[in-house]
Amino acid sequence: MGDSRELPRFAALQVGIVVAVQAVVLTALSGRFGFHRDELYFVAAGHRPDWGYVDNPPITPWLARASTAVFGETPTGLRVVATLLGVATVVVVTLIAREFGGGRGAQLFTALATALSSYVLVISHMLATNSADLLLWSLIALSGLKLLRTGDGRWWLAVGAAAGVGMANKWLVLLLLSGLGVGVLVAGPRRVLRSRWLAAGIGIAALLTAPVVLWQARHGWPMLTVAGGISEDDGGENRALFVPMQLVLLSPVLVPVWVAGLVRPWRDPALRWARALAIAYPVVCVELVALGGKPYYAIPLLLPLVALGADPALRWLRRGGTARRALTGAATAVCLVVSVLIGLPVVPPPALDGVLLAMNKEPGEQVGWPEFTDTVAGAWARIPATERDTAVIVAGNYGEAGAIEHYGPTRGLPQPYSPHMSYADWGPPPDRLVGPVLLVGGFERGSPAAHLITGCRVVAKNRTAGGVDNDENGTPISLCTLTEPWSTAWPKLRQFY
Structure with missing residues (x-):
């Protein structure tokens, strides 16, 4: 039987304030710089709707078309959808913290950590394939964790639907599914694999994925050609930078939190069912290093781990004295300033050269x-x-x-x-x-x-x-x-x- 204990109430007011401020700030800054080169490409692709494109499936160009059709073909109009995806991601990751028994404090911590992390700021400010990918990975994680916690096989339907839409946005979702699958096989609960609902979930995913896969097959699998070129050209650099980027892309101050998330299911018997998540992250990292994939491809899995580590992090802070809290607060403030400078267009273009562009080149491509x-x-x-x-x-x-x-x-x-x-x-x-x-x-x-x-x-x-x-x-x-x-x-x- 699964864990049927009642979960804490969702901290709707606190999380609502966080996402409201997030939406206001992102909207206010959305027109400060111009289109990113990728956004110009997505706008052009959106004017030519199809079931696929050479280097990506259709979801992001479709979102670009919808957003600009409603709000205008401007950076601000296009980025409405990026803002909404960022807001939705914060809510979903906060719901993941609730799955682990996180109360109001842990949920608020998770919402703030997600909204203010460098990676989330970058892809919530501008529309990228990662913008939808982050939300879809989070939805798969939430649905999968509900499945593992409750043992209710009907959650396979939600996993399948999110995976199918994910495949229509970016095929990296296969890495997440493989990582979670290995985690379940190794640490359980393996009974969820015997559910009759698993076949239904696979069927939903296959149905949603079919038009995209057929398009790629008819056109000679160009996405695989592009992926092979990226690995050949950048694979060595990606492998060398992989571990350092895991430590900085979200935020250095959050590293102890997601490390606590990796450890927590092994120390807390009540969270034994969540061990698959702790296994999935290193599995995905090994796969990406082997393939020469970009370091940021693994970052969406760190957010559920932050949600898992929120409670231990807060307990650690409460146990510490004034000096510990002051030092943590200072480090958090520094990392927050760096995240904002890196992720949002808060400095004028001439000030971008140097360290800021070295840390994140994307603002320069919007000028x-x-x-x-x-x-x-x-x-x-x-x-x-x-x-x-x-x-x-x-x-x-x-x-x-x-x-x-x-x-x-x-x-x-x-x-x-x-x-x-x-x-x-x-x-x-x-x-x-x-x-x-x-x-x-x-x-x-x-x-x-x-x-x-x-x-x-x-x-x-x-x-x-x-x-x-x-x-x-x-x-x-x-x-x-x-x-x-x-x-x-x-x-x-x-x-x-």
């Missing part, structure tokens, strides 16, 4: 896109008016293409093309466009583009507004010539990463 498009428009004007009807703008990456697509029409620019990621599927340019090629950025040395797009001469260079040294600072813009029709050249130009 200067209108000015970037101005530079492209100036280069476009260098093409004689008689040749512009047959000229083509080709961007080297999806961020550049997304910026030109969004900001270009008001500057007299035509639809851009790019062989990068899903933009390659939205091309090629018509073969009738045989005029000059305005190449934004460039291609790697030795790539097929060197033989297909030739005679390039640089006519402009982008300088990012505020002097921010982001990926587009110094981007060259060249006038070039195409050597064969677009229909035959385009497949050779394609870039997956």
